[in-house]
Amino acid sequence: MNDVLLWLIPLAVLVAGGGTAALLVPRSRRQRDLPSGTVLERPTTATGDAAAPAPAEAPPAAEVPATAADVEAVPVEQPAPAQGRLVRLRDRLARSGSPLGARLLAVLSRDQLTEDDWDEIEETLLLADVGAGPAGELVEALRTRVRVLGVTDTQAVRALLREELVRLVDPGMDRALRTAGDEPGQPGVVMVVGVNGTGKTTTVGKLARVLVAEDKKVVLGAADTFRAAAADQLQTWGSRVGVTTVRADRDGADPAAVAFDAVRQGKADGADVVLVDTAGRLQNKAGLMDELGKITRVVTREAPLTEVLLVLDATTGQNGLTQARVFGEVAGVTGIVLTKLDGTAKGGIVVAVQRELGVPVKLVGLGEGPDDLAPFDAEQFVDGILGD
């Protein structure tokens, strides 16, 4: 009876897995034959808790037997290039209520600007989440220039407002995405952090498309193991552009283990960039610090993080700033992605968050479409909010 069982158990496992021999092949061998858009699952041992052993101490990915590899047969798309996308902002903002620029220009086009008018401008800036400091600075600078230059003509006032807004958004900041590895043969590693629902997974998917459009080889790491659907969501984004997704084989697995595997996979594949999606629940600062700290430490053993992008929802105003503060302290943020800019008339958050963290907005989300992610540019952004 025992002998029969010994034969039946592996047989049942093979049948349940579709009978494929790939189930028993170590990842390193299997991967050479993988089609693009592949999903790699890794059985993870540790849990997300900080006390768990670092996954780098677990068996390296190449020696771990792979489990199911459900490759979705989706047609591979050719994503659109990212340049020039920010011009869409104007249309999107026009549809999102009364944009900041229109409200400012309505006041500035009044005949004689009174004290009340300047107060109204400051209030408008505050309502658009620019923040008290920058709003005061802009009003002072604009007021002085209007007075000194004796400008009354609406077009000239508009030009001054544009200059002052561009200055506030700071065109001098380095907004280049660091997606190249530090050494030859090493991928760039971009970790994406932020609270639930801000658009992290969507941003990773859209960013993968941007990079694929630039002919870069990308690997995705689904280290958001907290939300059940996040890995599926990411995998779908990856499959659409022929990009491999490394994910855990169960929910709640150790995110650091998945991130580590993704980077190792990226190296093995000769990828240019590995994008790591995280859960980053804001349960408490210590927990967040443990989770992101552990991912960073573990990933760095394979390749250093070249970019840590904080995803913020532009519609959340002051709340977003509080999140930015916490993530800025725990995650070593190097760039900001402001999503849902299409759904708010409050573009001022760009200024406030850059001031808060001292790091630039590098990308903006302009909608739910796959190519609705644009590289940020101070002048184009201001033109977008000022409208025609």
Ligand SMILES: Nc1nc2c(ncn2[C@@H]2O[C@H](COP(=O)(O)OP(=O)(O)OP(=O)(O)O)[C@@H](O)[C@H]2O)c(=O)[nH]1
């Ligand atoms: N309008 C608009 N919607 C967006 C944008 N970016 C993301 N979204 C939407 O925001 C919602 C949440 O996005 P996700 O990518 O799932 O957010 P997440 O941060 O990964 O969420 P968790 O996995 O729960 O942490 C989705 O419905 C997205 O389509 C954007 O730029 N504009």
